[in-house]
Amino acid sequence: MTTEIRPPQQPGEPQSAAAPSGPAPGRGVHSPGRAAIAARHLRTDRWWASPALTGFGLLAFIGYSTWRAFFGLHTAYAAPYVSPFYSPCLAANCPAMKSGADWALFGSWWQLSPALIVLIFPLGFRLTCYYYRKAYYRAFWSSPPACAVAEPHASYSGETRFPLILQNIHRYFFYFAIVVAGILTYDAVLAWRNPAGQWGHAGVGTLVLLANIVLIWAYTLSCHSCRHIVGGRLRHFSKHPVRYRMWNLVGKLNARHMQLAWASLISVGVADLYVYLLASGAFTDPRIF
Amino acid sequence: MSYQANFRVWRGDSSGGSLEPYQVEVNEGEVVLDIVHRLQATQAPDLAVRWNCKAGKCGSCSAEVNGRPRLLCMTRMSTLPADEPVTITPMRTFPVLRDLVTDVSFNYTKAREVPSFVPPPDLKPGQYRMQQEDVNRSQEFRKCIECFLCQNTCHVVRDHEENKPAFSGPRFLMRVAELDMHPLDAAAEGGLDRKRSAQEEHGLGMCNITKCCTEVCPEHIKITDNALIPLKERAVDRKYDPLVWLGSVIRRRK
Ligand code: SF4
Ligand code: SF4
Ligand code: FES
Ligand code: FES
Numbered sequence: 001m002t003t004e005i006r007p008p009q010q011p012g013e014p015q016s017a018a019a020p021s022g023p024a025p026g027r028g029v030h031s032p033g034r035a036a037i038a039a040r041h042l043r044t045d046r047w048w049a050s051p052a053l054t055g056f057g058l059l060a061f062i063g064y065s066t067w068r069a070f071f072g073l074h075t076a077y078a079a080p081y082v083s084p085f086y087s088p089c090l091a092a093n094c095p096a097m098k099s100g101a102d103w104a105l106f107g108s109w110w111q112l113s114p115a116l117i118v119l120i121f122p123l124g125f126r127l128t129c130y131y132y133r134k135a136y137y138r139a140f141w142s143s144p145p146a147c148a149v150a151e152p153h154a155s156y157s158g159e160t161r162f163p164l165i166l167q168n169i170h171r172y173f174f175y176f177a178i179v180v181a182g183i184l185t186y187d188a189v190l191a192w193r194n195p196a197g198q199w200g201h202a203g204v205g206t207l208v209l210l211a212n213i214v215l216i217w218a219y220t221l222s223c224h225s226c227r228h229i230v231g232g233r234l235r236h237f238s239k240h241p242v243r244y245r246m247w248n249l250v251g252k253l254n255a256r257h258m259q260l261a262w263a264s265l266i267s268v269g270v271a272d273l274y275v276y277l278l279a280s281g282a283f284t285d286p287r288i289f
Numbered sequence: 290m291s292y293q294a295n296f297r298v299w300r301g302d303s304s305g306g307s308l309e310p311y312q313v314e315v316n317e318g319e320v321v322l323d324i325v326h327r328l329q330a331t332q333a334p335d336l337a338v339r340w341n342c343k344a345g346k347c348g349s350c351s352a353e354v355n356g357r358p359r360l361l362c363m364t365r366m367s368t369l370p371a372d373e374p375v376t377i378t379p380m381r382t383f384p385v386l387r388d389l390v391t392d393v394s395f396n397y398t399k400a401r402e403v404p405s406f407v408p409p410p411d412l413k414p415g416q417y418r419m420q421q422e423d424v425n426r427s428q429e430f431r432k433c434i435e436c437f438l439c440q441n442t443c444h445v446v447r448d449h450e451e452n453k454p455a456f457s458g459p460r461f462l463m464r465v466a467e468l469d470m471h472p473l474d475a476a477a478e479g480g481l482d483r484k485r486s487a488q489e490e491h492g493l494g495m496c497n498i499t500k501c502c503t504e505v506c507p508e509h510i511k512i513t514d515n516a517l518i519p520l521k522e523r524a525v526d527r528k529y530d531p532l533v534w535l536g537s538v539i540r541r542r543k
Contacts, residue, residue, distance in 0.1 A: 027448075028447065029382070034385060035385040036307075042378065043355065044376075045357075130518055134498055143444065147358075147504050148505075151448045156444075158497050159494050159495070160494035164497075232519050235423070236423055237420070
């Protein structure tokens with residue numbers, strides 16, 4: 001089943017009209033000089049499945065959290081649990097939380113949902129996260145849609161210009177994320193009470209908040225900036241044994257950064273949904289002790 | 290167990306070419322390079338392919354199989370669907386010479402642009418002493434076999450020919466990272482800031498950490514996680530840290 005084989009072309013010889021040629025030279029994989037192949041890519045596997053799934057997951061979370069952030073104020077607290085979207089609550093219009101993170105720093109002029117004040121920080125943290133960047137560049141921006149699948153853009157400057165050069169501020173969001181995780185830890189401690197405020201009790205909601213805070217910490221500490229700050233920036237690990245150990249530990253978590261990003265995103269949503277269902281009276285929190 | 294498989298192999302040169310159909314016998318345990326050799330032996334004696342070790346160690350046989358950048362000698366036929374034709378093309382980022390052979394000199398140019406290791410002034414060769422934990426990181430990068438599959442897959446140059454002058458590619462940004470992490474490199478003492486030049490001369494900012502280099506590396510080097518992102522963080526230390534920036538402004542005032 002051999003097809004005819006053409007004699008190799010001599011350099012400098014004018015291109016013979018008989019030679020089967022590809023499409024007119026263009027950009028990217030169709031640039032002059034590269035192998036003339038008309039297809040943008042030749043992948044036969046389901047390369048589109050992963051960006052499609054990622055995009056769907058991110059959109060679902062964005063939709064849910066937008067709805068909850070704008071309209072969830074009256075279902076944000078179900079004693080003793082507070083939704084992670086509404087903690088800390090920095091405006092005066094918060095639901096009464098028994099010794100919760102409720103500091104009306106913004107005073108009463110703030111009439112919008114108090115969630116909008118604090119959500120900037122986790123939002124910025126995740127938006128500039130190295131993993132989420134990969135996820136949305138691929139899923140929403142097709143840059144690239146998948147490996148060795150040509151992207152549709154005519155030009156590309158990566159993260160060298162405004163606005164994407166701002167991705168470099170990720171580490172400052174990381175510092176804020178530590179504070180946020182600290183406050184959510186406090187909330188998870190407050191969950192070891194019964195609705196009347198007595199300590200030493202737990203319900204299913206306690207476990208939900210506990211699982212959430214463990215995943216939030218694991219995600220936050222597995223951050224690439226964290227890995228750099230605790231030890232990655234060093235040249236001589238041998239001179240800093242403690243930081244070297246911390247760097248190794250963070251590195252182990254960091255290898256799972258993608259999984260932790262999704263697990264903690266889901267757990268935040270579930271924790272909020274759980275509080276919403278309790279506060280709206282869909283069911284009562286099953287008490288354990 | 291052997292069977293007849295259908296192949297489409299790109300034949301041509303820089304002036305044009307096309308995917309040519311072939312039917313070739315495939316035996317148990319064979320890799321794509323075996324099939325290409327059988328093709329040469331039986332049907333297409335002038336088919337050009339570059340190879341050397343057939344053991345995944347020389348980095349010569351890089352090409353694309355069913356659209357995925359791979360080493361021909363490390364791609365088992367058993368991993369490909371037997372009932373569909375297998376498409377073999379040269380790497381699609383570099384100029385093609387003939388058939389499956391491309392001109393990879395882009396990579397040699399980029400390699401030369403990375404300033405080499407600067408020996409510490411106070412030590413003679415033979416006096417270098419390094420701790421294992423200080424060189425672990427660079428040892429991972431040293432597994433590189435220079436197959437240039439990562440360079441070929443990176444969309445920064447694959448999809449944008451015009452970026453080639455400004456971007457060194459994952460392989461050589463990793464080289465910059467390796468030298469910047471090297472416990473004895475004295476570049477900084479000589480006034481060469483590798484963190485800064487990674488960004489200003491080798492195009493680190495163009496990488497958007499989408500990890501395709503890591504996905505295709507046959508040595509399973511975590512290029513993005515262990516070289517590119519740490520290098521980006523090091524560049525942030527230099528260029529985007531407001532405290533550092535403030536410090537430099539104050540110093541300039543004095
Ligand atoms: S992670 Fe960066 S260097 Fe690697 S393929 Fe993607 S853009 Fe290119
Ligand atoms: S880093 Fe990996 S993919 Fe890139 S040239 Fe080296 S071995 Fe090949
Ligand atoms: S949180 Fe993902 S890299 Fe920092
Ligand atoms: S022939 Fe050496 S790597 Fe394939």
